Amino acid sequence: MPAELLPSTAAKLLHRIAVGQAHGRCPSLLGAVARDGDLVWCAGRGRVGSDTGTEPGPDTQYRIGSLTKTFTAVLIVRLRDEGALDLGDPVSRYLPDLPLGPVTIAQLLSHTAGLPSETPPPWWERVDGVCRPRLADVLDAASVPGPAGRAFHYSNPAFALLGAIAAGSRGVPWFEAVRTEILEPAGMVRTTPMPEPPHALGWAVHPWADVLLPEPTPDTGHMAPAGQLWSTAADLARFASVLLGDVPTILSAESAAEMREPCSPATDGTWQVAWGLGVQLRHCGERLLFGHGGSMPGFVSSFWVEADERLAGIVLANATAGPDVSTIAADLVEIVATEEPRLPDPWMPLTAHDPELLALTGPWYWGATPVAVTLGADRELRVTGLGVRARESRFRPEADGTWRGLEGYYRGETLRVIRNSDGSVGHVDIGSFVLTRQPYAPADRVPGGVDPAGWC
Known part of the structure; x- marks a missing residue:
């Protein structure tokens, strides 16, 4: 069972959602925090029905709007992982009757396909x-x-197309694929395409008076993969585990990490908001959050996850406009991460090691730049700078005796150990960059050779 939060932390969380519900003039607002996929806190303010309604709880359904897109994205990534499609494939290969030109699946996922934001009327x-x-x-x-691949432009129809690709590839309707491949394996029993009691009613709040108007909640048909789903705080806590890669039968840790890498509009460290593969990314101070928001008539939602802390902030509300649920959800994560930071996993020594791998560890030099090679669990190697700025990465062992870069400049690059004629380690090659035991030693195989005069 997950540990309960401290009373002082819970009080701050409750105050945050109470302020959000009151200032946002929202009939009801539910806030929740999950850690490692388990709800550690959940509270609601207001009423989910009419004046005689009840306070929302972790099992209360709200319409989650565009948060649905993340479920659709997981289906597509699963198909890629199985080899059923490639993210670089043109959409026309799967939907040949649509005039989409060279638009790719990856561009649909990252909102760079040059498609409109909305459908034609109505x-x-x-x-x-x-x-x-x-x-x-x-x-x-x-x-x-604009043309595909040039710029970010949020598109709801893009996810209708992705849902159609997933449905066509599976041979079942889109929601049936979501149910059997995500919801059931994750234990998400309260996520549905249409509301099931207990659920919140959707309202519009008059901008100048404290009165309400019911909003419609139709079945959106082909647009369902972009915003149809209803869900609960308890189910979304489980979905956070999926997006963290903690449920490998649904989504591997590697694919989960790939989904939250920035694709648009920026790939460097200066951006504040970007998009990955079906998820939004947002820098909040020093924290990087990923997730999605949602809005449909009568409802707004937000779902932010912080990978290092294994935290998810969830906010669900039943008003067309008003509460800033994105900021509230981010604040819930920040409160818990600040008040009760995650304890690091205890350090444990390797139970067994390969002497040849141990021989690779220690200081190396890329030219005159000192770096350290360290050996971690599962035979992973890490290259880090030694007192200077250097290109760093983790490397995963491959079956052929090489290592594959997992992050940073060397992501996807191959690390090879090059041996001397006597079998001893000569140097390390990372995508043609050579690491040697000494900086520009004449006896080492340095590309371009070393000046015979040596250091002077």
Whole structure:
């Protein structure tokens, strides 16, 4: 069972959602925090129904809107991992009847496909999906923001197309694939395409008076993969584990990490908001959060995960507009991470080691730059700088005796150990960069050779 939060931490969390519900003029607002996939705190303010409604709890369904897109993205990444498709494939290979040109699956996932934000009229979020009987009806050929691959432009129809690709590849409707491949294995029994009691009612709050108007909650048809789902705080806590790669039968840790790497609009460390493969990324101070928000008429939601702390902040509300749920969810993560930071895993020595691997550890030199090679669990090697700025990465062992870079500049690059004629280690090659035991030693195989005069 997960440990309970300290009363002082819980009080700060409750105050944050109480302020958010009151200032946001929201009929109800539910906040929750999960750690390692388990709810460690959950509380609601307001009422989920009419004046006689009840306070929301961890099992109360809310419509989660565009958070649905992340479920669709997981389906696509699973298909890629199985070899059923490649993210670089053109969408036309799977949806040949749509005039999409060279648009790729990866561009749909990262909102760089140059597709419009919305469907042609009528407003898809408020009308039944039967008004668009064909998949092609979700696209407006006259509204194209720009060529594919050039810039970020958020697109709801893009995820309708991704849902159709997943459904076509599986041979079942989109939600059936979500249910059997994500929800059931994760134990998410309260995530559904239409509301099931107990659930919140969706409301619009009058901007100038404290009165409410019911909002429609239609089945959006082909647009369902972009925003149809209803879910609960308890289920979303389990989904956080999926996105952290803690449920490898659904999503491997490596693929989960790939989904949260920035694709657009930036890939360096200066950005504040970016997009990965179906997830949004946001820097909040020194913390990097990933997740998604959602809005549909009558509902707003936000779901942020912090990988290092294994924390998820969840906020669900039943108002069309008002509460800043994204900021509230980020604040819930920050409160717990600050008040009760995660304890590091205890250090344990390796139970067995290969003497040849041990011989690789210690100081090396890339030219005149000193680096350290260290050996970790599962035969992973790590290259780090020694007192200077250097290119760093972790390297995973491969079956052929090489190592594959997992992060940073060397991500995807191959590390090879090059041996001398007597079998001893000569140097290390990382994508043609050579590490030697001495800086530019004449006896080492340094590309381009070493000046015979040596150091002077």
